Amino acid sequence: MEEQNKTIEELANREYKWGFVTEIESESAPRGLTEDTIRLISEKKHEPGWLLEWRLKAYRHWLTMKEPRWPNVKYEEIDFQNIIYYSAPKQKVRPKSLDEVDPELLRTYEKLGIPLREQEILAGVAVDAVFDSVSVATTFKEKLGELGIIFSSFSEAVQHHPDLVRKYLGSVVPTNDNFYAALNSAVFSDGSFCFVPKGVRCPMELSTYFRINAADTGQFERTLIVAEEGASVSYLEGCTAPMRDSNQLHAAVVELVALDSAKIKYSTVQNWYPGDKNGKGGIYNFVTKRGKCAGVNSKISWTQVETGSAITWKYPSVLLLGDNSVGEFYSVAVTNNYQQADTGTKMIHIGKNTKSTIVSKGISAGFGQNSYRGLVEIKKNASNARNFSQCDSLLLGDKCGAHTFPYVEVKNRTSRVEHEASTSKIGEEQIFYCKQRGLSTEDAVNMIVNGFCKEVFRELPMEFAVEAQKLLGVSLEGSVG
Amino acid sequence: MSLSHEQTINHYLESYKAFEKSLNGDSSLPIHSLRDEAITRFAEMGFPTKTDEEWRFTNVSEIAAKRFEIPTLGAGFPEREAKTEKFVFEDLKGPRLVFINGIFAKNLSRLTQSGSDVIVKQLSSALSEHPDLVSAHLGRYISSGVNGFAALSLAFMRDGLFLSVPDGVVLEDAIQVLFVSTEAESEIATYPRNLMIVGSNCRVSIVESYVCIADDSYFTNAVTEIVVGENSVVEHDKFQNESVNAFHIAATHIHQAAHSNYVSNSIAVGGRLVRNDITAVLDAERSECTLNGLSVATGNQLIDNHTTIDHAKANCQSHELYKAVLDGNARGVFNGKIFVRKDAQKTDAKQTNQTLLLSDDATIDTKPQLEIFADDVKCTHGATVGQLDSDQLFYLRTRGIPESKARDILTFAFASDVVSRVKLDALRDQLEAFVHAKLDASRRTNGS
DSSP states (O other): OHHHHHHHHHHHTOOOTTOOOOOOOEEEOOBSOOHHHHHHHHHHTTOOHHHHHHHHHHHHHHHHOOOOOOSSOOOOOOOGGGSBOOEEEOOSSOOSSGGGSOHHHHHHHHHTTOOHHHIIIIIOOEEEEEETTEEEEEOSHHHHHHTTOEEEEHHHHHHHOHHHHHHHTTSSSOTTSSHHHHHHHHHOOEEEEEEEOTTOBOSSOEEEEEEOOSTTBOBOEEEEEEEOTTOEEEEEEEEEOOOOSSOEEEOOEEEEEEOTTOEEEEEEEEEOOOOOTTSOSOEEEEEEEEEEEOSTTOEEEEEEEEOOOSEEEEOOEEEEOSTTOEEEEEEEEEEOTTOEEEEOOEEEEOSTTOEEEEEEEEEEETTOEEEEEEEEEEOTTOTTOEEEEEEEEEEESSSOEEEEEEEEEEOOTTOEEEEEEEEEOOOHHHHHHHHHTTOOHHHHHHHHHHHHTHHHHTTSOHHHHHHHHHHHHHHHTTOOO | OOOOHHHHHHHHHHHHHHHHHHTGGGGGSTTHHHHHHHHHHHHHHOSOOTTSGGGSSOOOHHHHHSOOBOOOOOSOHHHHHHHHGGGSOTTOOSOEEEEETTEEOGGGOBOOOOSSSOEEEEHHHHHHHSHHHHHHHTTTSSOTTSOHHHHHHHHHOOOOEEEEEOTTOBOSSOEEEEEEEOOOSSOBEEOOEEEEEEOSSOEEEEEEEEEESSOOOOEEEEEEEEEEOTTOEEEEEEEEEOOTTOEEEEEEEEEEOTTOEEEEEEEEOOOSEEEEEEEEEEOSTTOEEEEEEEEEEOTTOEEEEEEEEEEOSSSOEEEEEEEEEEOTTOEEEEEEEEEEOTTOTTOEEEEEEEEEEOSTTOEEEEEEEEEEOOSSOEEEEEEEEEOOOHHHHHHHHHTTOOHHHHHHHHHHHHHHHHHTTOOOHHHHHHHHHHHHHHHHHHHHHHTO
């Protein structure tokens, strides 16, 4: 046991692998938030008038809102006037190919393990890399363009496809949805836009990497994915961020729209800086993610692996409007040291014969606090709706906590809702068994934890599944008590 | 006429002044300071609102808006006693306390307890006869700070069961306490208050019931505090069949010592707006707690069960089974919290919540909740909502049973799973009959 604990301690004390700061001159807005800040952002991005109005409407509403206090997380008051709301890497002309991109930036990506060129050739993945708030490189765009798929940075989409953006922006997460969504709507800097036209299957996994770089810059990403009738798309999002002392706020909004028979799969691996082992620093990740199954037979699937951030606060949700639509949520959330996570999902069944599946795996170690908070709501007309939820927690150590707050609200008798939850720890006999077969404690724990999360990992696209397992390894594997 | 927030507070402050006068000499008892403090707390807090997470699904503004009066002894008490007689569970041979509109009905009660130092009496007499014993426990577990209802209970409590069982006593017969509501001059509020102190190495059964004579509108605000000593076993059955126009708000708190075992079976079929709060604190090692509950609601009833099991110490077990059958426009709420404190290792907690929706307009809001701060524990909860299993229906129909009959059989089987856990034979049969009658009535009104 003694020896085992030692290994655990070593593992738990590992430093954040991906922490470094890239020295690039950036152009920033002054600290604080006023209507002028918003006008500045909008002007910098050459946005049309309606979008500025939209932002201002969100801002005015935000002023009337209060910061939510109900999540099961604790943090110091955020000073919203002490945040830089806009920062862009300085560049004179927008690059046309990778060769024109600042080599310093490219090196950063390489350090992060996102070799753009290699991925272009080997993996066949189109990467829309977001560095701070401005997209600097987009690959495979032409290839996708041939199929009619639009995959670009949000600002580009605003310039080139204003009608599409205008039609769908805010249609799933309205500007007044919640405190952070309103803030995001007012000041969002950039993000990704993806549109898959009728009947088109996107031939490759679309992926984008977010990074937060300039110190003290809150990052407000906006992602919008639309799949028209019969279209399908799989989208990956992954993130790492450099080491920082002061907390950084991240309030993104992701909107997904699936029309008749469309399928959208959205996968996330989130590994932002979680703070040091004393709970100092780290990212505040307050995100609103929501999908709308607007058409019949549509399907939206969320898969997330959350290992980073000091505080994670997100509930990727699905509105099941269309008859026979399907919503899925697969999640692994890890909290180690002083990390806190309050995450889960909402499945709102509105259409008939709608189905949803929730599989949530929470792992707590160190002083981590991990909460699952979910809502399954069956509206009155959602006949034959079906939900299955499972949320399991694994506790590694006696100073962490696991909490579940599942809400089930049913207004239709023909529906069937099942919810299961369990909490456990890694059994000593399991470890013993593995050690007996010659595995080290570290490998044994790694294996058991990965087994615990398998149901979620197998939902991830291949590239991510590998990364996710590695991340989990770094995050905690040996912290068993 | 509905009252505004200020009018509500003023109404209760005024009632309290009148109530104080009616207490006569009793207002000089040391316990009186608790009442004063409680009414002050109430004035500060008022009734809970929907913005309060604990009361999110249960809107009590209707209670707040009504002018409930304190019942007076008045004339016609013997007639009421006569009407009440039928509600007594005659097959239970033990001591019995009956209260009509919160007032002790001497003729119907039976307080003989042979031998030993067991005290079974009205709380009102215990307040003056055993002031030290009472004040050591009363309001310690459900204090006036909990919410407006708890505060009102302490301020206005008049009577209820007081039970004190010394170490090593096994009570053969169950103790019965019955609260009957009947017609009154106005809409009345009663505040039944029970206090049970069970020593170590005891075995006690308690049957607590709330019934009505007519479909009046009234408000029952009941609070029960139970202390279970070491190695003791307490079985507590609660039957609630209030008027379908009545408001029933009840809170029960159980404080358990080492190796103790507490079992609660709560059957709720009546009431328009019902809220049951049960909190069990497993405050010493190797204690065990079982909470079972059944609600059958029809028409416009709302039955809300909030349970909390607090595993404060290691090596404790808890089992929980709550079921609801909802028909008509009925609404059900279940919130089951399980806390496992930091040092409560080897906790084993299991919770199951099942709801059967019989109509398209019935609604259930369920929220099982686990909060765990220890690592070596086994905690599970499961919640299901659905309708009758079509395979089971099919099976019965292949045996020649008509569909409507088959539905009845399966619905009753679903409900009787809880009722059958009542250990007292005499009581169980009667409860089954009540549940049966309730389900029958619901089927008839729906014509299905």
